[in-house]
């Protein structure tokens with residue numbers, strides 16, 4: 001009998017956490033702590049691929065199952081199906097490994113080793129059907145809202161982008177051309193680097209020396225459009241884990257980085273240390289805190305549904321639903337109202353969310369303009385932006401179906417606001 005594969009066992013545990021306990025993969029990071037880095041990366045890759053392909057795996061399994069399998073067995077069957085059909089791993093090896101895992105799984109799975117063996121053999125024999133299956137659809141609550149906002153064709157393109165996943169992008173401190181060459185990466189028109197392959201990030205040149213940090217090309221745009229100048233006092237509100245703080249510091253600004261979450265601020269501090277940069281950090285609820293002096297510019301990267309990041313976080317549709325969106329929209333408005341009062345005359349505020357929902361983006365800004373007479377939108381311009389990415393009012397609307405030829409972008413909304421006198 002084959003020995004137990006720790007990466008597969010961890011992947012199955014992560015999948016059970018998402019599908020049965022509705023825990024995000026990030027919330028389950030502790031599950032992976034005992035694994036060596038390559039095994040950890042493999043476990044994550046297996047879990048991500050299975051979540052991205054879940055409805056396709058179920059469509060493959062359906063004809064071979066007489067009734068719905070118990071949840072722990074179902075996870076093993078789905079994982080095996082995705083490994084065979086999507087990742088094109090050798091069916092015999094996958095089947096043996098999952099049979100071994102089932103036998104070691106106690107009462108919940110040990111009795112199903114024979115069934116796993118039989119079903120995965122049928123899946124392997126039937127695997128040419130895989131290519132004809134549709135991309136998995138978003139859950140109904142989200143799909144309906146996105147259809148109203150973007151139309152069916154765009155939503156189907158977004159679903160295809162979610163299935164394709166995301167490459168790893170980096171923001172560099174300086175000299176993007178040289179780093180692109182050193183890392184064999186593509187230099188995107190917006191200035192981010194896109195890696196050809198996602199390997200062990202911490203092993204790449206420039207990681208230890210803090211010359212770059214991981215940041216999606218879309219997530220790099222809010223700080224770029226804020227366009228901080230050397231010596232400006234900038235507040236990064238909702239700052240952790242600090243990708244945008246690093247950008248503002250690189251531009252030469254004096255930055256106060258505030259976040260409500262102390263553990264997330266610890267990660268921000270680690271990132272600052274690695275990159276050799278310094279900011280004032282504040283652990284506080286922005287709704288209670290008041291600055292001692294106003295700022296030249298504020299970046300409000302507000303907490304949101306994160307629906308723009310599903311291609312990177314395919315667990316989100318399984319653990320989140322529409323509940324909580326209203327509260328997030330109210331929190332974003334309260335943060336916006338408060339932050340607008342902390343600007344120097346003529347100061348600018350960049351509002352950003354990694355959401356695809358208009359109520360967390362376009363509608364949030366329309367409502368803010370109605371609440372604050374004299375508040376105006378400054379039309380966005382920055383290198384590399386495509387004209388079609390700008391809304392009629394000059395805000396930036398990004399979605400994962402953009403730049404398909406380059407490998408997509410996270411969904412984001414960005415607005416630059418200025419308070420009149």
Ligand SMILES: C[S@@+](CC[C@H](N)C(=O)[O-])C[C@H]1O[C@@H](n2cnc3c(N)ncnc32)[C@H](O)[C@@H]1O
Nearest residue numbers: 238239240241242243244259260261285286301
């Ligand atoms: C989208 S994330 C920020 C990402 C960050 N700007 C970056 O680029 O790495 C939103 C952040 O808002 C923080 N947050 C949520 N509610 C807050 C509040 N009331 N006051 C301050 N920060 C808050 C969360 O802890 C979370 O870190």
